[in-house]
Amino acid sequence: MNLYRIKLSDMMDAMKVSECPFCFIDEAYYQLYFKRLLDGVLDENYHEEWTKGGGFCKDHSRMLLKKGSATGQAILYKYLLENWKDNWLNDEFDCPVCSKIQKDLIDSKKVFMWGLKNYPEFLKEFKASNGLCKGHFLSIYKDLDEDLKKIVEDVQEKAFERLKAKLELLLRQHDHNYAGPKDSESLRSWKKAARYYVGGVDKKFKV
């Protein structure tokens, strides 16, 4: 239950700052995993996981690339190039980050549902939140009972009403006749809108 408590509290932190709670948890995992991988390239377990899967999928390779570390990545890719033929020709790709994130999502879903049903503070926070990204919404929605479906739909609907108002304000502010004060949150609202479709967290929550 300890892990559940940590997840509950992480999800509530995400809701407080208007982020998708599931993306928020994923981000924390990415930070930890990539750091450990790059700091521990010579560590036998990480080395094995990396080579066994034939590296990461496209998305996670791009994320890793953004972390820099020339020497760390040089060692990792040197490992891969040593086995490129087996990997490529036998199509032995299995991104270890994807499989961990998928496994973790099963737990996170349980925690999310438990929180909505049994923890009034969690429900209250969720109702005041900006809902979920498209990917996580769809992945969670199908497993919910009718009561919870109604709650997540309402939260999403209200979040999008607020977001649409911000997008409209952005358009008004970009009109050359606009003379009022600039609202910085509205000016960034197009990025927030896109993030519902792309997933992930705001730049300021990336370490």
Ligand SMILES: [Zn+2]
């Ligand atoms: Zn998400």
Ligand SMILES: [Zn+2]
């Ligand atoms: Zn992946």
